[in-house]
Amino acid sequence: MGRPDDVSALVAEAKEGRPRAVARLISLVEDRSNRLREISAALADTSGRAHVVGITGSPGVGKSTSTSALVGALRAAGRRVGVLAVDPTSPFTGGALLGDRIRMQDHATDDGVFIRSMASRGHLGGLSASAPQALRVFDAAGCDVVLVETVGVGQSEVEISGIADTTLVLLAPGMGDGIQAAKAGILEIGDVFVINKADRDGATTTRRELRTVLGMTDRPEGAWTPQIVMTVATKGEGVEDLVTQIDAHRGHLEASGELDRRRHARVRREVEALALTVVQDRFEQHSGSVDLDDLADQVLAGSTDPFAAADRLVADL
């Protein structure tokens, strides 16, 4: 593959906004290459300027189309945009389903847009382990906004609120989303709710149901009130309103001090997750005197129990 990657040169190029360097660094981050630590160190002084917007919702609500429309609106306003598409990958295959990323190719030749996909592997820490490094790459490249889109299945929906400054929850009329959303806990993570396909039957019903459910939630004094925006992403309708609400939420976060709190909590979780990964690696490499397989055998034989076995593993660190 040619000369080995020079991390500091790549970071310098990324800071000049070179797409190839951004792409290469994110690939290195995603592969959890042995250069990840080096990349992390080289990115330590990035500004954290980029506003991270998480986009989630059930399959079929139009997340890709909405992301693409948002990119268009943000570019029209002269903002530099990063897109990180997180694919829910089975822990068994490691393969990513890219689905309908095709639409994003509208923006493929725009040098103010960086688009990367990343697999959310079944590792401990999931998104929290590699996505923050990818976000730092976009930040280093001068992005004003980074859109993080998940294919909405399960855990990742909630995880995304842990890495985003602003979380968009997309719904569509007539998908029974009122109830389904509640089940997945995504009503609690949405800062801005987007009812996409708002030209379809049932859009106003969905909005009414959503307002009712959101109205029942107790919020602390001074907290952000989640907003609802109606869009037809395929036609670009409502997308300006959506940008306005995203900016309003950002403004609220800054004015209230909540942005600093969220980012502190985010980094705290990241450091903790990385530390746990380091510990897990030690357990797996049975570098100590206690072997995890032996402990499992002893539990199966009934000669110890899982908690006692865990204590022995930790004591051996």
Added chain:
Amino acid sequence: MGRPDDVSALVAEAKEGRPRAVARLISLVEDRSNRLREISAALADTSGRAHVVGITGSPGVGKSTSTSALVGALRAAGRRVGVLAVDPTSPFTGGALLGDRIRMQDHATDDGVFIRSMASRGHLGGLSASAPQALRVFDAAGCDVVLVETVGVGQSEVEISGIADTTLVLLAPGMGDGIQAAKAGILEIGDVFVINKADRDGATTTRRELRTVLGMTDRPEGAWTPQIVMTVATKGEGVEDLVTQIDAHRGHLEASGELDRRRHARVRREVEALALTVVQDRFEQHSGSVDLDDLADQVLAGSTDPFAAADRLVADL
């Protein structure tokens, strides 16, 4: 609340099959009470006889009804049955959605059936941290089969295959399940696929699509071939076939040695997850000389990076 729980007395009563003791122990396990270690120790010598059957699938496919129908069929065959309903709980509220557990009340007065719900909280380890202890309680109570049902959203679908001997994946016609199932990775975890609501339009199409997808999967020599069963759970149709396939899979697991391998891997993961929880607790209690909040501040200030911070946290253990 009367006298404090005497764990060894409760375990003795559970071994006699007393429902109250089973229920109380599982509540103690779920609450992660400080008696969890004591319970774990008291259950160390359980036999592991119970066959653990995981039941997963998207919302609306009829998991509760199928679970109830399975209980009926297993009871008719004279088997003692445990049911553990795992609810996907938002990490933000801690509240469980019990939904349509009502149907299970058909079995509420049968002393050969133990039914408990458990919240799958947003903790590290999720299911893997408390469900195994609950399964040991059912095992101690002499259950031949334990059905573990998740409300199918996301991660828990894959997690369930980590605690089950046999995993049932439920689909229903006309829900676009072919594609959705592939996205969630559940095609890879199913030992037996159940097309429920098989009296509806599209059932044979769903079966054909499923056969095609399953046929494309490479399997090692001698591996189990996932089976497809058509059911109408509300009428009990196909449920006998389903029991037959579950038993066939169990037979395959035993004959091939796969049962022992799966159980070893399961206990190994359990011990590791518990050990990581112990480590995480230490990080959170900042018992050492390095404080996680200070490290997060240093990362935000750009004076260190997350990996270096994580290394310092681990070194401080």
